Amino acid sequence: MQRLGLFSALLFLLNCLCVAANKENINQKDHQVCSGMYSKEDWKGKVDPFISFNVKEISEVSEDDPGMYVAIFDFQDFEHLGAVLPDGSKYYICDDYAIELGLCDESYKNEFIVKEIAYDPITDQNVTLSNQIMTFSQKTEGLHDTKYPVKETGYYCVTAFTRSSSTKFKATVNFRNAYGHLAASEVNKMPLYGLLAIGYVVAMALYSFAFWKHKHELLALQKYLLAFFVFLTAETIFIWAYYSIKNEKGDTAGLKVYMVFLSILTAGKVTFSFFLLLIVALGYGIVYPKLNRTLMRRCQFFAAFNYALCVAFLIQSYLQKPDSTSLLIFITMIPLTVSMFLFYFVILSCMGKTVRYLKEQRQVVKLGMYRKLLTIIYASLLIVLAGLVLSMFVLVGMNAIEMIEQHWRTRFFFTDFWPSLVYFGVFVTIAFIWRPTDTSYMLACSQQLPTDPENVADFDLDDLQSLGEPADEFDDTIRDEDMIFTDEEDDHPNNQQRDAQHPK
Known part of the structure; x- marks a missing residue:
């Protein structure tokens, strides 16, 4: 999703800066x-x-x-x-x-x-x-x-x-044009972004219902997802409103300010997508109920730094004339590129460590969730690339005149709307996998799961008891060293008594 989010945002910003008025x-x-x-x-x-x-x-x-x-x-x-x-x-x-x-x-x-x-x-x-x-x-x-x-x-x-x-x-x-002030290459965005906004509203309503139904069994990650659902829905509605206002009023000074506001929202969309993937890659909400406070603060500060760079790049892009040959744009572009690369590298590195840890602990359910996440990320990238390759094949089948005459009608779909549509599908799919359920909170608390799929819901008694303990008495900061069990711990009288009561 981080590749898709970055790719989608860059295409969107490029389209905003270069599209014909x-x-x-x-x-x-x-x-x-x-x-x-x-x-x-x-x-x-x-x-x-x-x-x-x-x-x-x-x-x-x-x-x-x-x-x-x-x-x-x-x-x-x-x-x-x-x-x-x-x-x-x-x-x-x-x-x-x-x-x-x-x-x-x-x-x-x-x-x-x-x-x-x-x-x-x-x-x-x-x-x-x-x-x-x-x-x-x-x-x-x-x-x-x-x-x-x-x-x-x-x-x-x-x-x-x-x-x-x-x-x-x-x-x-x-x-x-007959319909208003929008350029013909942009007019199709208005109904399509309207439909996409409706899609976000419906998906958010379904997620919110599951959120309300299990409001006493929520993970912090699920709260993040709902907040991001609200943000993405609002952003898509704002994008639709932008094209609607531009069609009615034309390209006014107020609309340019609104466009800067939209680009800042897009920067937030990209940054928060990276941030969510990073904390999930670290095991937040599934492997551990919470991350170490210091580690979480580092993730938040890095995300805020990346967001500031992205906003600075956008503002400089708007202040600089489109036909300018100045190299000053690289003052913000280079740091932003480095920051994005670091985000990407850290996410993949942490994801690999978490997957290896789950394999070692034989936590098959959690391991399956992370494998699904990786599959979704790589599949989304392939889908975006497939759309671009398809558009190239269509262009190759045209002569030069046909390409110029007809490409303006569909260019926006592959460069702007297609990545946004794939992003919608990816986020909704991930939110569905991580949706609140009767056992999702217990899944986060459990340190070991049986390999028998029929007994996936059999959690340790200590895990069930921890759900009923007051929040101030529950230490939900779990470290890797806490997850390793020794032979002495397995021979503890309490564990032997528990095994006697619950034979496998």
């Missing part, structure tokens, strides 16, 4: 932006989907300079932009030179050259336009009068060039 900025350096768009028939909404172009800043140009040339088009029609010159190169702008060569008509002067029929080198065939290409020139600030109507679902691009390299400009492209 509903509005994109372009300038003389980054002169092209693209985004998926849904038609109104495919995704219902209140408005007709469109793409608008708004010039925010543009430097002064001469009177005969058209300023910037703009084209809005479906990506699969990119071969229709420009005309082929005799030397095999392409010429894109309809100017005096292109008109003189007969590449375009004078009525389209100062616009992109658009060919109704173009040669597709991938299919080795001539193809016609799939959708309208809108092209114009603009030299003043403000919103362009005409909006590009999106009639079909696809991947649309906006490109802008200037005739002079000295001309500077900044413009905003609005990819407005």
Whole structure:
């Protein structure tokens, strides 16, 4: 689960930082932006989907300079932009030179050259336009009068060039879908995270019922699990609310603050996943009722340190511009990576020691629980990798144009939602194994179990008596040396009397 939690969180954070927004900025350096768009028939909404172009800043140009040339088009029609010159190169702008060569008509002067029929080198065939290409020139600030109507679902691009390299400009492209302000690549997250939140609520309700039913027979570990259930449920609801608010209000300053808050929650999710696995690997709640107080404090301090590093990395990521090439991000990234590696190493090391100890003590029930845990951890990793491999195979089966045209619809599922879904399955499965039962508390108190499965519930009388002792008289801190029995202890009169009363 620690690998899955880390992998899920990193993918989630990467998606949060890099996903295309509903509005994109372009300038003389980054002169092209693209985004998926849904038609109104495919995704219902209140408005007709469109793409608008708004010039925010543009430097002064001469009177005969058209300023910037703009084209809005479906990506699969990119071969229709420009005309082929005799030397095999392409010429894109309809100017005096292109008109003189007969590449375009004078009525389209100062616009992109658009060919109704173009040669597709991938299919080795001539193809016609799939959708309208809108092209114009603009030299003043403000919103362009005409909006590009999106009639079909696809991947649309906006490109802008200037005739002079000295001309500077900044413009905003609005990819407005019918349903709201969410980018088309994100809209499917809203219903899916809603369903995931419902799944967490149902699973938490079932766990809470078992928790209430056995409220007098609880382990501290089971209390941790319930608290984490509440946290994960709340986090998933917050994620769903984020996409819902963004769809209604757009990408506002308040939403960016909310996004930072969500990322801090994700850091808590990753850190607490590691912390739970670490104390379970140390035997907390199953092998021993409690860990040594000093050892538990060390685990808590290490988890808090890891959480602080994770939050620092996230905050620095948001403060640093996405296009920045600064290496300052490594100030927090390197310590976080080292901390995660140490967490991972300590967990596996402690898990191995606990499993060996249970084998030596022949505690088959507990050993079986830990083997199930290891199986779940490795299976979850394989499932996540299988999802990524499957997505790669799907992409390999597409040509370059199909991959760009269609991958934006499903990319989020494999990079963001799929790890979250697997994490849900792993956590619910582990919580079910460690759920409160009639014998779970006695399982933690027992130091030795019979190897006969039919007598698994036969605990020592000392264990049963310890359940009824006051909490302040029960020393629940058990160390490894306390778990080793000598021949003298086996020959103790009390043990002989007990064996006589309970023959095997």
